[in-house]
Amino acid sequence: MTINEMQSVVEEWANQFTKPYFSPLSRMAALTEEVGELARVMNRIYGDKPNKSEENLKDLEEEIGDILFSLICNANAEGVDLEKSFKRKIDKVYNRDNNRFDKK
Ligand SMILES: [Mg+2]
Structure with missing residues (x-):
């Protein structure tokens, strides 16, 4: 699935509601909360008191998915084309x- 396809899937889902997206703040x-949830999982896996269970590794994938969804909601609501956005970023890093x- 391309980034644009992901944005379309989220847009279609959101448009079934009378108010498709939350207000900007x-x-x-919501995005910040999801980043915090990822931080909690990362801390459980790599923090000073690690608990590297199978459950935590599953949570890591779930929380990254939550961040992606929340980020797409923000992009859609603000009319941002994430493919264009990503290309700009990649252009910067290259x-x-x-x-x-240091390179290999
Ligand atoms: Mg979450």
Whole structure:
């Protein structure tokens, strides 16, 4: 599935509701909450008191999916084309930041 297809799937899902997306600050809070949930899982896996169970590894995948969904909701509600956005970022890392890190 391409990024644009993911945006379309979320848009279609959201458009079944009278108010497709939360207000901007609620969307931002929801995204931040999901990032916090990922931090909690990462801390359980790699933190000072690790608990590297199978359940935690499953949670890691779930929380990254939650972040992606929430990010797509923000992009859709703001009319941002994530493919274009991603291309801009990749262009930066390959050009502007090309000599920033030691290469193999
Ligand atoms: Mg979550």
